[in-house]
Amino acid sequence: MGKKKTAFVCSDCGAEFARWQGQCSECKAWNTITEFRVPSVKAAPRAGTMAGYAGVVEAKVQTLDEVNLESLPRFTTGFKEFDRVLGGGVVPGSAILIGGEPGAGKSTLLLQTMCLLAETMSTLYVTGEESLQQVAMRAKRLSLPTNKLRTLAETNVESICQLALREKPAIMVIDSIQVMHMSDVQSAPGSVSQVRESAAYLTRFAKQNQVAIIMVGHVTKDGSLAGPKVLEHCIDCSILLEGSSDSRFRTLRGNKNRFGAVNELGVFAMTGQGLKEVSNPSAIFLNRGEEQTPGSLVMVIWEGTRPLLVEVQALVDYSQLANPRRVTVGLEQNRLAMLLAVLHRHGGLQVADQDVFVNVVGGVKVSETSADLASIAALVSSFKNHALERQMVVFGEVGLGGEIRPVPSGQERLREAAKHGFKRAIVPIANKPKDAIEGMEVVAVASLSDALEALF
Template sequence: MGKKKTAFVCSECGAEFARWQGQCSECKAWNTVTEFRVPSVKSPPRSSAMAGYAGMVDAKVQTLDEVNLESLPRFSTGFKEFDRVLGGGVVPGSAILIGGSPGAGKSTVLLQTMCLLAESMNTLYVTGEESLQQVAMRAHRLGLPTNKLKTLAETNVETICQLALQEKPSIMVIDSIQVMHMSDVQSAPGSVSQVRESAAYLTRFAKQNQVAIIMVGHVTKDGSLAGPKVLEHCIDCSILLEGSSDSRFRTLRGNKNRFGAVNELGVFAMTGQGLKEVSNPSAIFLNRGEEQTPGSLVMVIWEGTRPLLVEVQALVDYSQLANPRRVTVGLEQNRLAMLLAVLHRHGGLQVSDQDVFVNVVGGVKVSETSADLALITALVSSFKNFSLDRQLVVFGEVGLGGEIRPVPSGQERLREAAKHGFKRAIVPNANKPKELIEGMEVIGVNSLSEALDALF
């Protein structure tokens, strides 16, 4: 018996070390280096190794225009919102990782998808966290067709792939990657080494056999995918299903996609019959009250390849504290602090003694800078207790010098706003369309003072 080799791997970046250390020297993360045993691999004889090289003479070098793309057509999942996030559908041989908090609906949406796909192709649903009876009970509760979907309760990756070779499915679901294990890896399921090796084995199986594999991944308490960072590097597409427990809406967001755009957004509604796709998400985020209140405004953000209308609300109130509060929900707090400084310097509005609360309605998380002008407008509206026009829409980036910078896809944003009945828009002057949009007045501004004069 030879001595078993051990290695120490960082669960954040995947860096390997000869011994344990408290801080990873690559990504500077603390307490992320864990130990795992390296499986012993016998080196083949020299003659067999040379024979392996001799068997590779059939491979040839090709230019990209010689590669046949028609042999890998995408196929639809049955959900247009799911296809949008994937870049137009599922690519055969791709490895997809879907994560989300417990109860978000990962298993539900995948079971719905697999039951729909089973009507037209060979599918396999592998569950390692639930029994087959539990999966069947959920399918019957959702009213899904169950006569063609093949299921398997197994956690050994080698056994799953052997059975998949016999069944020859076109798409396979692994629920979840954290409970899978390999026989030659001497560690518990869910550890860094097991997740790493299991995901790599499944990805190789998907590429070699042209089987699309969807793996379910758990998330940590801060919302990131659990397991080693190399898990996200080896797969082709990483998507995250988000949604709070008190909201009936779920958002499917693409974080990585080798076959489409990243940051693409799909919206679903949780119902008694499972997840239902929302074809017009702007309508649900614009469910406003009858009376227009100060500090409320509609902005147009860009998610992936489409515009989205959401409402931003701001509340500015006198503070009794020595350090007034700055609270944001759906927006970056540091961005708010910067915009308040710009508002003071170039807008002449002092809010250092005011509590500032900002909320994006519907649980949407806004990360792009096109919300700057709308946020400042909502803050001024709340501070002055002045209600804005219900048919007004605002977007634009605000620079530190008080200038209003253009944002991408301005024409598409305005058309989306006009489609929902908005009559007036305040936008950067560079985004002002050359041709008039029917039924909408578009005002272009170059500075923050111009914008505030046009609004107030």
């Protein structure tokens, strides 16, 4: 027997090394390099003997217009919000990875989805972390139909795929990829090599047999998906189910999607009967009190393919500390520091001796720059103790020179705000609509000074 080859792989970036070392020279992370065994590969036959070689299928070169797309129609999951994040439904033969914090509702959502799909197609739910009795108890507690969903308790990937070949399911759930293992990989389940090889094996099986596979993934303490980075590269769609333990709402966000828009957002509510989809998320995030308070303002952000109205709150108060605090929840903290500098330079407002707190209501995480102008307006409102108009929305990017830059899909944002009854909008001058929007006054501003004058 030949000597077994081994490789050393970084679990964060997937870089390979010839020997073990403490720090990864690619991503600079410490203690992330682990050893795994490289499976032996049989020598490929010569070109002259390729046609007669058993198991080798000659590939066919085609142009894109010759590829038949009608044989791969999407099918719905039964949840419109789930379909939205997936890009319109599940594509046969796709590999989907869904992650989230413990208790976020990953298994609950997938069990609800599989029980609904089992009514119309062949399904297989594979659990490696729970017994079949535990899965059945959860389904009974959620009052789900259980007479057609087929389940399996197994952690060996080869055995699962062999059974799936006989059962021929249209969609299969693997819960979870971190407990799966392969017989020829000499390491513990959950290690870099096991997760990497198991995910690659399942992805190949999905492509070859046109079976949609949904894999559940654990997350690390910083919220990212656990396992090697190649895990996210080999799958088609990566989804994260987010939600704090003290909130009844869960957000399903797409981080990678080969079949649809990235950063698409779906909203669910956790109830006693499982997860219920929220068809109008803006109405939830705008559940404000009757009296308008200083530092509170509504902004319109863009999530995936739709606008979303959320409330941003700011509190500016005199600090007793030598270094005043800058705290953000739902916004990037470095972005807040930049906005405070722009506000001082071009708005004439000094908050160096003030504690500044900014919060996006509802647990939404805002990553786009359209929240800049709304954040500054909320900060000035709190600092001056001046409440803004209740029926007003604000959006726009603020540049370092104090200019108000346009944001994408401004017309759609304004229509969404008008639909929810807002009467006034402060927007960048480049986002001013050509046609007037019924029932809404649109004020276009070009600089930060113009915006502050229109607001106060």
